[in-house]
Amino acid sequence: MLRHLERIGHRLYEELFSADLRREYCERIRGRVVTIEVISDEPWLPWELVKPYDTDWEDDFLCLQYDFSRWLDNGQAPAAEIQVKSLTCVAPADAGLDFAQKEKAAVRALTEQFGLTDHTPAQAQRAAVEELLEGERAIHLWHVACHGNFDGQAPGNSPLILEGGQRLCPNDLVGPRVKRRLSADRPLVFLNACRVGQSGLSLTGLGGWAARLVGEYGVGALIAPLWAVNDLVAYEFAQTFYAATQTPGMTLAAALCEARMQMRAAYPDDPTWLAYSLYAHPNARLTWNRASPADD
Known part of the structure; x- marks a missing residue:
């Protein structure tokens, strides 16, 4: 599987990097920079998987070689800092994902x-999630651990599966109250779309969620996998990422890269470490702050 992903990375380099851009990469980027941010008007291309090469050298995937992030060209700059004073975790108890709990x-x-x-709602039901999205309480970190289903007929509206099999789709996040809440809070949204077992890759429809959350509402940052990831490794990946953000001076892109490297070392045959996309400024930081009474 990893060899297959490497071939995809080579092909993406051939197709996405023009001759001029390849020359620029070799002369001005390769071995000279630490961070890369890709700004585009589309959320579908898996830039993280690009694997540059030439006849006498081959680099690692972009998301491993650099502190890497992307952003959608929506006219709004990504957040420089996300101060977390409150959070919610949405993880259906009936999803059959042991490590999600x-x-x-x-x-x-x-x-x-x-x-x-x-x-965090008592039950991860759609009504409870909608109440938080449309409510008056600020939420600076949204963490979601559930199944993500790819809808080939409407890939831009692929659902997350909540309690009782209820579906939450990108097109459900509409209306002035949702927009006002997310635009005001500019939270970090971590969509950890999981699966049971380790065989095969199943797309998540991340592009639709990125288009809605980043492109339209300008959340502070979004982390989500391109394909549904292994339950155990996804749990450990999230833990490693949040622990890394607590290191003084650590950026979001560097924390995500740290999580990738640790998971690749621990699970070399599982490509979960390669699945995640980060929509943010690569040098943005997550700070953990105690809540004040006004935040409640």
């Missing part, structure tokens, strides 16, 4: 560690 517990433990306000 451990992931939920780990995310909620951050509220005690940093004195954050916890808005």
Whole structure:
């Protein structure tokens, strides 16, 4: 599978990088820069998988070689900092994802560690999620651990599966209250779309969520996998990422790269570490702040 992904990365380099851009990469980028941010008007191309090469050299995937992120050209700059004073974790109990519940517990433990306000719903049902999206309470971190289904007939509207099999699609995030909440909070949204088992790759329809959350509402940052990832590795990936963000001076892109490298070392035959896309400024930072009474 990894060899297959490497071939995809080579082909993406051939197709996305013109001769001029390849020359620029070799002369001015390769071995000379630390961060790369790709700004485009589309959310579908898997830029993270680009694997540059020439006849006498071959680089790693862009997302491993650089502190890498992307952003949609929506007229709004990505957030420079996301101050987390409150969070919510949406993880259906009936999804059959054993580690998603451990992931939920780990995310909620951050509220005690940093004195954050916890808005996690008792049940991960659509009505509860909509109430938070349309409510008056600020939420600075949205963490979602559930199944993500790719809809080939409407890939831009592929759903996340909530409690009781209820579906939440990008097109459900509409209206002035949702836009006002997300645009005001500019949260980090971490969509951890999981699967059970380790065989095969199943697309998640990330592009539709990115177009809505980043392109239209300008959230502070979005992390989500291009394909549905292994339940266990996704749980450990999220834990490693959040731990890395607590290192002084650590940026979002560097924290995500750290999580990639640790998961690749721990699970070399599982490509989960390669699946994640980060929509943010690569040098943006996540800060964990105690909530004040006004934040409740």
